[in-house]
Amino acid sequence: MTYVTPHPSNTPGDFGRDLLSNLYYQRGTTLESASAQDAYHSLALTVRDRLVDRYIRTAAAHYQANPRFIYYLSAEYMLGKQLDQNLLYSGTADCARSALAGLGLSPAELDALDVEPGLGNGGLGRLAACLLDAMATLDIPAVGYGIRYDFGIFKQAFEDGAQVERPDDWTFYGNPWEFHASDDQQTVGFYGHTEPLDGVRKSWVPGEIVMGEPSHMLVPGYATSTVNIIRLWRARASRESFDLSRFGAGQYGEAVEEIVRSENISKVLYPDDSTELGRELRLKQQHFLVTCALRDIVRRFRLRNSDWDDFAGKVVIQLNDTHPVMAIAELMRMLVDEEGLEWDHAWSITRRVFAYTCHTLLPEALETWPVRLVQRLLPRHMEIIFLINHLFLREVSARYPGDDGKLRELSIIAEGDEQRVRMAHLAVVGSSAVNGVAELHSRLLAATTLHGFAELWPGRFHNVTNGVSPRRFVRLANPRLSELITERLGDDRWLSDLDRLGGLESAADDPEFQERWRQVKRLNRQDLADQALATTGVALDPDALCDVMIKRFHEYKRQLLRVLHVVVMHHRIRRGEVADVVPRSIVFGGKAAPGYYAAKRIMQLANTVAGMVNEDPAVSPYLKMIFLPDYNVSRAQLIIPAADLSEQISLAGKEASGTSNMKLALNGALTIGTLDGANVEIRDRVGAENFFLFGLDTAEVAAVREKGYRSRDFYERDEELREVVDTVARLEPQIADDLLNHDEYLTLADFRAYVDCQDRVARAWRDTAGWTRASILNTARSGFFSSDRTVRDYCRDIWHVTPVPVGE
Ligand code: CRA
Secondary structure (H helix, E strand, C coil): CCCCCCCCCCCHHHHHHHHHHHHHHCCCCCCCCCCHHHHHHHHHHHHHHHHHHHHHHHHHHHHHHCCCEEEEECCCEECCCHHHHHHHHCCCHHHHHHHHHHHCCCHHHHHHCCCCCEECCCHHHHHHHHHHHHHHHCCCCEEEEEECCCECCCEEEEECCEEEEECCCCCCCCCCCEEECHHHCEEEEECCEEEECCCCCEEEECCEEEEEEEEEEEEECCCCCCEEEEEEEEEECCHHHCCHHHHHCCCHHHHCHHHHHHHHHHCECCCCCCCCCCCHHHHHHHHHHHHHHHHHHHHHHHHHCCCHHHHHHHEEEEEECCCCCHHHHHHHHHHHHHCCCCHHHHHHHHHHHEEEECCCCCHHHCCEEEHHHHHHHCHHHHHHHHHHHHHHHHHHHHHCCCCHHHHHHHCCEECCCCCEEEHHHHHHHCCCEEEECCHHHHHHHHHCCCHHHHHHCHHHEEECCCCECHHHHHHHCCHHHHHHHHHHHCCCHHHCCHHHHHHHHHHCCCHHHHHHHHHHHHHHHHHHHHHHHHHHCCCCCCCCEEEEEECCCCHHHCHHHHHHHHHHHHHHHHCCCCCCCCCEEEEEECCCCCCCHHHHHHHHHHHHHHHHHHCCCCCCCCEEEEECCCCCHHHHHHHHHHCCEEEECCCCCCCCCCCHHHHHHHCCCEEEECCCCCHHHHHHHHCHHHCEECCCCHHHHHHHHHHCCCHHHHHHHCHHHHHHHHHHHHHCHHHHHHHHHCCCCCHHHHHHHHHHHHHHHHHHHHCHHHHHHHHHHHHHCCHHHEHHHHHHHHHHHHHCCCCCCCCC
């Protein structure tokens, strides 16, 4: 019997009634005695209820169509708050507001209780969330797989300017957005040994078994019926793990030892960013995710199919960087050892199913695992990887006879003191498509990091430039600008067809529209100022140029260069050279990996300089600097709409793409940046005259290094630079020492160009109409950076899938 859904109608009356019903039946209370958590949970459930019907219809349509599914495997997702998103995507924001008012509940208070799941580090995790959003919006059948970490990315606070990390117990009060499916549990093996079966087949006898328990959250599409899901796995010990007799004997710790060991696997997100981290537990996490996801994918495949030859036609597995790449070995193991397929047959299926996205050029970010560790933890997988490599190297030898250098360069196993598995190589060998995340990045990948592979299989290499969700980063983050855009364009179709923003071009010179554009920015800066005052005690001037740098702290991103320029301004203002100074609010946000001391020192310097600037009465009328702690998706939604200037100043050739650059341009910030990552494409689109370009490009960086770079020469030649570095030497001697002796990221080489470019920024800001025009054009011309376009590119070039519409 099918349950006939009452189709919750969207009137405030119905919404309010359903909310009271959830309060009553789900929380067991009434409005009179409800706590704030009770009210929040009931609100969330009432909104969620309005998406369930669409989800059920989506699942039915997918079952019916038996389409090719995209399975997105990612160790990280930065989903952002769910309440604002789901109110918008369910079309119930207005009626919820009226209903809450009718019940005497405050929307802002309840929204403050909505916790963002911080299950990622930075751009890679947020990209995953934007792609899921776009896939649902474009009616692409897709499931995201990830890990349900008990603790997400740490919460950042500052003590005396130094970062301190606090645990993020994001589900402390429960998570109303999630559906648990304990009956879909999977078993995951670790350690143990292998035993021969027939031929190449073996049987793996694991030494440890852990259960993976899934739960899912809804991923609604915008302005369509589709609701996909993201399925997150939590590690659990098997039922017999609790040692009752030990507990009885008072050995409480020992009694739960096995439970703790098992559950540690999904305990915490590794808080590093773009660097390899060699920890056994991390490899365990990766294998755990991959095994749970693959078994779930096969379970879903079997609902409608039975022939392995149909598998690659029905399944695409997109590997988000190397973290889930062990899936290639695991699928081979399942097909060969468990399903009894011939090796070549299994390999041809596997190769067709996987596609790999590489997100970096930094060699230190390319994951490798010691062979001995993999052998111990996943003995059968190691054998399989050796065999894959053996067959692959045979192919390489046939192509480059006698070229041992080639074999060494391409081998999945790096030789040396300690043999290591190169996960990126395994990914390329085991996939049908490989992509970089911006044009420049994809070009450099093929020319440098993965050069040998691009030569071997040129057709396998693609570019798919990243994109961001216009719903999250314009509509939800910037409601004022969204309203103005909708008014000008006549409707809000731009939200699912972002190229329509082009229609704003004709308004760029309209004085009245310009004035309203400026009003929006000013109100957004005021919002930021209010929040900044509450969190940092510093009062920002809402009329000052809002100059923001928001991203993970990493030396290659060169937050240090930003700080050096602040010191320049400080010096100039103190000397009374204020004729060319425009008032600015410098806004920083970003976390550093807990063990990344060089980045933490720069953070400390930034906080010290902020204090110096803000407390100097001669300087603070012109300059204020804040470091908003705990940068996350919600903070991004606050800062981005207020920004006038977007700092994208990485050393050319280091930033794969960047995505905050896109969010900021879309919200009308002008970029000051190097020719790096997606900056190149942003500049091409918004126009060189609406972008502040400075610094060395990748070829010049190579040339400078080639000649033998001596940062000290720059120090000696440039008086203003000398003064700045000397100030830094007083505040953080180690940083000044590093700059002068091993300036790895060419900060001093780009210093003069950057400072001069900032002077151009100041002059441009003085021309209010000219600046506003450029700001409008940045928005009008950034439609390309929608994640909808990114997903269309993946569909066309890599996935070869078409939408499956879900009926009304
Ligand atoms: N740190 C890149 O560095 C890129 C994102 C998303 C990164 C960014 O330039 O925008 O990925 N790489 O593609 C990464 O995490 C492991 O590599 C990032 O977020």
